[in-house]
Amino acid sequence: MAYQFDWSVLWQYRGMLLQGFSYTLGLSLIGLCGAIAVGVIVGTGGTSARRWLRAACGGYVEVCRNIPLLVHMYFWYLGLSALKLPSFWCAILALAIYSGAYVAEVVRAGIQSVPRGQEAAGLASGLTRRQALLYIVYPQALRMVAPSMAGIFSQLIKDSSLASVISVAELTFQAGAIEGITFRTFEAYIGISVAYLLIVTTISQTTLFMFHRRATDVGDRF
Amino acid sequence: MNFAVVWRNLPYLLQGLGVTLQTAALVILGGTVFGVALGVVRTSRIPLLRQVAIAYIEAIRGTPLLVVLFVVYFGLPPIIGYKFTAYQASVIGFILFIGAYIVEDYRSGLASVPRGQIEAGLASGLTVGQVLCCITLPQAIRRMIPTLFNQFVRLLKFTSVASVIGVTELTGAALAVNAREFQPIEIILTLAVSYFVVCYALSLVGRWLNTRYAIQT
Numbered sequence: 029m030a031y032q033f034d035w036s037v038l039w040q041y042r043g044m045l046l047q048g049f050s051y052t053l054g055l056s057l058i059g060l061c062g063a064i065a066v067g068v069i070v071g072t073g074g075t076s077a078r079r080w081l082r083a084a085c086g087g088y089v090e091v092c093r094n095i096p097l098l099v100h101m102y103f104w105y106l107g108l109s110a111l112k113l114p115s116f117w118c119a120i121l122a123l124a125i126y127s128g129a130y131v132a133e134v135v136r137a138g139i140q141s142v143p144r145g146q147e148a149a150g151l152a153s154g155l156t157r158r159q160a161l162l163y164i165v166y167p168q169a170l171r172m173v174a175p176s177m178a179g180i181f182s183q184l185i186k187d188s189s190l191a192s193v194i195s196v197a198e199l200t201f202q203a204g205a206i207e208g209i210t211f212r213t214f215e216a217y218i219g220i221s222v223a224y225l226l227i228v229t230t231i232s233q234t235t236l237f238m239f240h241r242r243a244t245d246v247g248d249r250f
Numbered sequence: 251m252n253f254a255v256v257w258r259n260l261p262y263l264l265q266g267l268g269v270t271l272q273t274a275a276l277v278i279l280g281g282t283v284f285g286v287a288l289g290v291v292r293t294s295r296i297p298l299l300r301q302v303a304i305a306y307i308e309a310i311r312g313t314p315l316l317v318v319l320f321v322v323y324f325g326l327p328p329i330i331g332y333k334f335t336a337y338q339a340s341v342i343g344f345i346l347f348i349g350a351y352i353v354e355d356y357r358s359g360l361a362s363v364p365r366g367q368i369e370a371g372l373a374s375g376l377t378v379g380q381v382l383c384c385i386t387l388p389q390a391i392r393r394m395i396p397t398l399f400n401q402f403v404r405l406l407k408f409t410s411v412a413s414v415i416g417v418t419e420l421t422g423a424a425l426a427v428n429a430r431e432f433q434p435i436e437i438i439l440t441l442a443v444s445y446f447v448v449c450y451a452l453s454l455v456g457r458w459l460n461t462r463y464a465i466q467t
Contacts, residue, residue, distance in 0.1 A: 031329045094449035095442045096407035098414075098421060106428065107438035182312075189314035193414050200316055207324065214325035217317050225312035 037212045038219040048202030049223055055119055055188040055198055056227065060181060062124025067131025074136040085132065092129035097187050100126045105194040119191035127184045134176045138169030174239035178232040185228050199223055256440045259427045266423025267444060273341060273419060274406045280345040285352030310350035315408055319343040323415045340412035348405050355401060359394035360386060392463050399456025403449050420444060
């Protein structure tokens with residue numbers, strides 16, 4: 029163990045790290061919104077009464093989940109390089125489509141966990157199908173699936189590190205750059221691990237706090 | 251679209267697929283064993299060991315795989331004074347990474363066996379070891395099959411990340427072919443289909459095992 033640790037490089041290159049941090053945050057948040065949008069649509073489609081729609085949504089989930097995220101990214105970045113999409117948006121598309129498939133499965137399970145009578149009662153009392161979904165099924169499903177959602181969200185944040193491979197200047201990319209300048213590999217990567225830990229914990233705890241806590245309220249009321 | 255490029259480079263791509271499958275097999279074996287070791291340490295009677303294991307599991311679960319690979323491949327050598335090859339580093343990194351997830355699956359699987367059964371076993375005179383291997387494990391393992399196979403499929407997909415540190419597995423091979431021939435759409439689509447086939451097959455095995463050994467109630 030002749031290695032001398034030198035953590036000062038993290039402070040010295042704080043500008044790069046901060047920039048990387050903001051890119052990672054941007055990737056995660058926009059990717060998250062995209063994944064939720066995809067997931068809610070595909071997941072709801074998966075509970076549809078129409079057989080072809082169920083099959084299509086199931087197919088989407090299987091295809092997107094069984095292809096590595098890295099390949100998703102290369103698909104937009106290399107495969108469709110003729111489109112000349114900026115690498116940042118390639119990464120967002122890949123994250124939204126890939127994680128959307130996971131969100132869809134959770135949404136589907138959540139919707140199916142709401143007793144059918146709830147929706148039927150809504151329809152019987154004169155709500156349209158969309159209103160019944162929006163005001164009766166979704167709110168209950170959401171509370172049910174909050175823990176799995178928190179898991180998927182933290183996964184997505186960590187997955188965003190793969191965007192560095194298609195040269196998005198996020199945290200992992202910046203750590204690589206700092207390593208290139210200083211040869212302080214260990215310090216750089218441990219430093220950004222802590223940053224990831226911070227983002228992951230914040231987002232997953234927020235998700236749990238916002239939705240899961242209310243689940244017990246509902247339980248108390250009924 | 252002209253898929254001749256794929257046929258031309260088929261042997262090379264298949265070799266890459268071989269490396270991918272070999273890596274996945276090694277990591278599944280290694281990760282399963284490492285998960286057990288982590289679980290043993292985490293439930294150890296010595297508080298310090300327990301804390302170390304918990305800290306390790308939490309730290310790994312909060313860190314992206316790519317960062318773990320970089321630490322093993324680039325960060326560790328100056329500290330331990332030994333340089334891994336890219337392949338060794340990727341296998342070690344994957345095992346270190348996936349072990350922290352597998353140990354949690356073990357925990358939830360073991361916790362799913364009702365306590366009353368364990369107590370009943372002990373009360374009827376079985377030893378702790380007998381309770382574990384005749385009552386707890388047979389049920390827990392069956393309940394773990396779906397989550398474990400999810401983990402294995404995840405891991406199979408993760409092996410693509412090894413291409414980033416220069417392992418010529420399937421993704422690495424495809425990228426090399428693309429660099430030579432530049433037909434990205436054909437090559438990336440082939441890559442996607444190959445991963446889909448392999449991963450879907452593995453998840454089907456999981457489903458089959460799950461129905462085959464489901465707990466009859």
